Amino acid sequence: MCEEKGNKHWSRRSFIKTSGLSLFTTTLGGVPSFVAQAAASILEPASFQRKKVLVCIFQRGAMDGISAVQPIDNAFLKKHRPNLVFSATGNASKKLLDLNGAFGLHPELAPLAPYYKNGTLAILHGVGSPVANRSHFDAQDFMESGTPGIKGTQSGWLNRAMGAMGHEATPFKAVSFTPTSPRSFYGENAHIVVQDLSDLSFSAEELQELQKLKELYQKESMAELANAGIYNIEAAEMMASLDILNQPINPNSAYPMSPLGSGLKQTAKLIKANAGLEIAFVESNGWDTHSRQNVDYGGFTLRARDLAQSISAFWEDLGTLQDDVVVMTMTEFGRTVMENGSFGTDHGRASCSFILGNGINGGKIYGSFPELAFENLEDNRDLPVTTDFRSYFATVASKHLNIKDKSSLFPGWDGELLELFR
């Protein structure tokens, strides 16, 4: 899937020519930094078209979808996961938030409820892989490569998406806020992997030195190396010229101090700075809740709180820029319908996902959720997978990123798209 792309020089050069950034970068040499900064603010390169942004949140460890979005007052659940169900009524301090009379949102996910109510948040229940595999490693591999059951696929689905978008882009087109490249990003399409954007930031003095290096790279005969050098240096220049690190944060946005919160905060900075971001990848770790998942400091409790607060902080931080952005969550599988002996849940099959965006036909729960009874469960234990994750991913890629070629994203797959968008 990741054929050689040929040695074409980065199209970003043409972007620079038209954006005024070239003027800035060529006049930078020898200019005192305060003058350069003033110049940067005048020559702010806002002239290339703002692109749609897809923000992917991978919930590693397998989220218990039934805890996240629970059937209300369900006898089967009361019997088989007595310590994990919440009531939607009564005086308890923690209550399910009734979504549609049939399902309720976990109390810790409350910050997401307003988006469901205003019709921008959709929930997809019963999503998962068509290949029954309850190993985290394998299931993540299958989901991220986009080829369930096939381990040899070299590239990740998001990397293929980067290639399929096929238009001019900046170095910040695709960014993963993780320590190493996630499996979803494996492949030959250029992208950034960074935990903290300040890793890409240089002082004015260092930027001048980079200018000299850029000249060396422009003279380099190996095209791949020349392109990469220029591309990397331009990323550093954009960090400074767009003042990415100093983008203001909405004071009402309380991002949690977690990898997810930090990743989303930085994602918002790139969007606000108009850096050309189109695909962002952030992780939420620790969903493997085998024990005491629902107590005050339980794994699910803490993770759900982090997830909802992070997404909500991000969404409010975006303000009017929300229109360009879709947030999608994904997790490798769900968890057993029955709780285990230690008030947790074991590895299961289907989970649920959240999709947030102003173009989403939200306020609805999509997918199919069976009447809970042993005979309706997969292997008599797990919520069955009724929506192939590829249908979900391909829908978002098609409707939001305008990638119509399903088979380039998901080789060998020709399934149906979903009706998640307005």
Add this chain to the structure above:
Amino acid sequence: MSLMNLAYKSMGLSESEAIDYAVSKLTFGATKGLIGEIKSEGLENWLEKQLSLASKYSFEKEVESRFPITKLSIKEIAKTYPSPGISLILMGIKFRKDKKFKKELEEKLLVNEMLATINASVANVDRRAIYELEGGEFLRKYFEELEFGNFMELMYQLRAQKLYRAVHSPFQIQETLADFWFNHLNVSITRVNDTAPYVLSYDQDVIRANVLGHFDKMLKASAHHPAMLIYLDNNHSNADESSQTLDRRKPPAKKLLESEFRQFLQMPGINENYARELLELHTLGVDGGYTQNDVEELSRILSGWKVNPLLIRFHWLLSFFIKQGIKKNKKSFLDGAFFFDSTHHDSGSKTFLGRRFSEKGGYEQGIQAIETLAAHPSTAQFISAKLVKRFVSDDAPQSLIDKVAKAYTSSAGHIPTMMRNLLEAKEFWDPKHAHVKVKTPFEYVASALRSSEAKISSEQEALQWIVRMGEPIYGYQVPTGFPDTKTYWTTGTGLINRMKFADALTSSKIAGIQLPAEFRTSEWKRELSSPRFQKQ
């Protein structure tokens, strides 16, 4: 052995040009003394010495004294440095009646929270033990009581010894070969809780032990090693329910099936993963002439090839029962870290690559299958193409691949013979192949440290830089290993991090690394950042 006959002159290179060329292609970069050393020794002599089993004793001693975990056997590592997940399970068993432990575990720590932190710590080359991480402090006494070592230190030394060797080893070609062959038979520490503890042993006992030997031996060592058996799931490949097994199989007790331990039980069902990659990635190559049926038959042949369950330090009584259980099955055996489980070996007849394997079945059939694969002409081609790509060019000339493949076949996969034939081929010395490859981040950092005459007291920050540049060594999740192309290594933000590294290195901002004053200059920084220095 006669001296190598190097054809560089006929390709228009002088001796000193040939030396520079060989150093850039075959080593982790020049050092102050290396070029002079080769000159005085003669290039042919130097290459010959690099490819012979000359006594590496003193250098190995140096490695061992600096990284003491490298001295341990796989059994000692498994007992001393269990993974975080296994540690917690063993602790849970040991202290199951200890109310204080249980209470602390529940109140202070959430196992899943901690495991998530640990994955990130491994990725970031963090050396701190689990009990030194936030929230894990109370575990210290339990770790001490069970005498568990610091797993993170094992992960650190695994990576640090590789960098140390690349920078300091006088046996440079063995180091570049070790890097190549590990990547060819890749396993990954991203599987923190099951594969990772065994990767150091895999690197040493499977790869390094055989880089100057025969490929089939390396391949067999890999097939028997816990890291590979777990990474590619053969450890859970069992004869299907409907197949007959070599010794009678007994289903697990119902009580066990219903317990939380069921995820660890061995249930009927073939897993094709290892067999497929053995064909596709390790030997024949994807177009090497095998079918899906061959994959299925090979996985049946290899069913029951597993990890010795006693590698994990269970309670002595449980270990005793496991051992007794294995002894009862006449055709099962334990051999070091390997376990042949006759009760899950499919003993039906099989046809693999057109050859019939009789109903008698058994362990030996796996050995025969692996030997058949190692001796296959497709394997000779596939491996030679990768080797030439690694040491010459991404666009390797077919005539050169054929020469190396011929050497592979005639020497029964003797790696030094392949290398000798590579070096004796005139295509190797074709100046058009000079500086056509991009260094990997690991090669870049190693060569920067070598050429800067760095004094290194800790490898940690250098390793973190290598991760940031995009190469989490020993941590490539996919069994293909890192792609060996200039396209791959120029994708992403690796280069800007190389430039940052060059700045940090030359301005003494990397803890544990010091350069002599002559290298702490802006000129040297620019050299290390330049396109020229990224190529080999």
